[in-house]
Amino acid sequence: MKIIEPLLYSNLRLFSPIFVIFLIALFVYHWRRRWLYYYSSKIPGPFPVPLVGNINLVTGGAFEIHKFLRNLFTDYPNIVKTWVGPYLYVSTTEPEYIKLILTRFLDKGNYYHLMTGYFRRSLAAAPLELWKQNRKNINPTFNISLINSFVDTFAKHAKLxxxxxxxxxGKEAVDVFPSIWKCTxxxxxxxxxDVNPSLINTQQYVAGIFRIEEILLRRFFHPLLxxxxxxxxxxxxxxxxxxxxxxCSCIQKMIDLMESKSTQDDNENASTKKRFLTHMMNLDRNQEIPHxxxxxxxxxxxxxxxxxxAAVLSSTLLVLGMYPDIQTKIDEELNAIFGDSDRDPTLEDVHQMQYLDRVLKETMRLIPPLPFVMRSIDENxxxxxxxxxTGTKVIIPIAMVHRRPDFWPDPAKFDPDRFLPDEVEKRPVCSYIPFSYGARNCIAYKYGLLSMKIILSTFLRSYKVTSxxxxxxxxxxxxxxxVARPKNGYKITVEKRERRSNC
Structure with missing residues (x-):
């Protein structure tokens, strides 16, 4: 004991200052965050567990987030707070608040910071100043005249x-998503x-994207990571x-093919030069952006x-299998445009697909491909x-916004006529945001809508979804x-349209 006591005493003398420094640092940390705690205490939400916050409520990770959000907004309508470790997240479905947040605050916050080294510099996740420069660089590649020039290409791949x-x-149900994604x-x-897809085996890379998305989300729900x-x-x-x-090797292969092609074709037209990857390569060559x-x-x-x-198209086909009356109305519209002709769609045809347009919009209301958007608040x-x-992270849960009964009566009902012009006028801005809103909305949404209408109309002129x-x-x-996807996939059964030929 005579030997142990001095050792204990000396160890206490050693660790006491460290412990005091730790307590002081902890006090300073929380003191600097006092207003975060004060204002957050006024916002309703579930009680957080020390250190981990409310992550314990989402034990199933990506599989449970949808249920968690649905239950959360049942208990706390319109606005609610949650904690992810030391970070305060506020979620809201109020269109007025959403418009203010998405217009005034453009930095996307902590979840996107976790993508550093992967998507962190892309338009989807870049810090504000970098995003501004990137958006300026990429804008020319998605102008409407260039997008409209892709009609024939979309039609070719829709037919394939x-x-x-x-x-x-006429056979057993098949998951339509892989073949649709191959098409897109x-x-x-x-x-x-401007690359021939037969030269790129893209299918081997698809599983990689799925897994990358899954891992990055797992990192978000693991505070230590x-x-x-x-x-x-x-x-x-x-x-x-x-x-x-x-x-990255897939994209590099595309670049190599394009460079080889450009050396053989000195008369590359202006339209080709404006295509996304060609334009980016030119910026790279001029050292305006890094490779x-x-x-x-x-x-x-x-x-x-x-x-x-592909997710929106697959969801739409699922819906048509559930609601045959919706499919009948689409068929009537397509018959009015094409009759029995099997010609490719034109841009003028696409403009006439008004009911199909409403079906796509209603699908994206009930099954939005982007589950949420986020913003970081840099001032009260x-x-x-x-x-x-200041310091709050805001989550806009798009699916919950799209199901508010005060803006969408009988919100679970699939009704494309919600998007008739008179009905749209009745709803506030930001009650429908499938592609986000404001300056940081999806840059390619017009490209996506055009491709989806051509692919879907081509398919439905030949086939009927039966279940x-x-x-x-x-x-x-x-x-x-x-990207949000149904846990059990996109399985449908189809049969040939009678006006073509029977299976």
Missing amino acids: FTENFDDVC LDAGCETLA HFDIFWSLSPLKKEVNTLWKQN DYVLEESQIMYFVGTEIS VHLGKYVLP SNYKSIEDMDFLIQV
């Missing part, structure tokens, strides 16, 4: 996709990069790095952009009787990642 359904016509990917090869030191030690980082390099940024931005545009279009802002303090693996939209559980 449709022809491939002969093998499953192939069309993207030609429209965004927010710290770079723990993330660097995680096997998930090694996995996502490998997948990232693999998918690794070209690879990063191209992955978002090519893989994630085409994934969003008043939302009605609440104050969001889906869901009886109603309410039966669908969603896997929430960068």
Whole structure:
């Protein structure tokens, strides 16, 4: 004991100052955040667990987020707070608040910071100042005249996709998403990069994008992985790095093919020069942007952009399998435009697809491809009787906004006529935001809508969806990642239209 006591005493003398310094640092940390705690205490929400916040309520990760948000807004309508570790998140479905947030605050916040090294410099996730420059660089590649010039290309790939359904016509249900995504990917090869898709085996890269999205979301829901030191030690980082390099090789192969083609064709026309990847390559050659940024931005545009279009198209076919009366009305509209002709759609035809347009919009209302958008608040802002303090992260849960009964009567009902002009006028701005809103909205949404109308109209002129693996939209559980998808896939059965030929 005579030996142990001095050792204990000396250790206490050593650790006491460290403990005091720790307490002082902890006090200073929380003192600097006092207004965050004060104002957040006025906002309703579930009680947080120390250190982890409310992450314990989403134990199933990506599979449980949709249910969690739905239950959260049942208990706390319009506005609610949650904590993810030390970060305060406020979610709102109030259109007035959404418009203010999306217009006034353009930095996307912590979730996107976790994408550093992957999508962090892309338009989807870049810090504000970098985003402004990137948007300026990319804007010319999505002007409406250039997008309209892609009609024939979209029609070509829509016809190829449709022809491939002969093998499953009248047989058991098939998950339509992989073949639709191949269609949008192939069309993207030609429209965004002017590359023959047969030269690029894109299918081997698709699973990589899925996994990257899954890992980055898992990082968000694991507070320790927010710290770079723990993330660097995680096997998930090694996995996502490998997948990232693999998918970059796909984009690099496109660039190599385009460079080879350009050396053989000195008379490259102006339209080709404005295509997305060609334009980015020219900026790279002129040293206006770094090459690794070209690879990063191209992955978002090519893989994630085409994934969003494929998800909307697949969801629409699911809906048509649930509601045959909706499909009948589409068929009547297409008959009025095309009759029995199997000619390709023109831009004028697309403008006449008004009911189909409303069906797509109603699908994106009930099954939005983007589950949420986020913003970081860099100054105190008043939302009605609440104050969001500096440092708050705001989540806009798009699916919950699209189901508010005060703006969408009988919100679970699928009704395309909600998007008749007179009905649209009745609703406030930001009650419908499938592509976000304001300056940081989706730059390619017009490109996506045009491709979707051509692909869907081409398919539905040849085939009828007879069933889906869901009886109603309410039966669908969603896997929430960068793009939301039904957990049980997009399975439909089809049969040939009688006006063509029978299966």
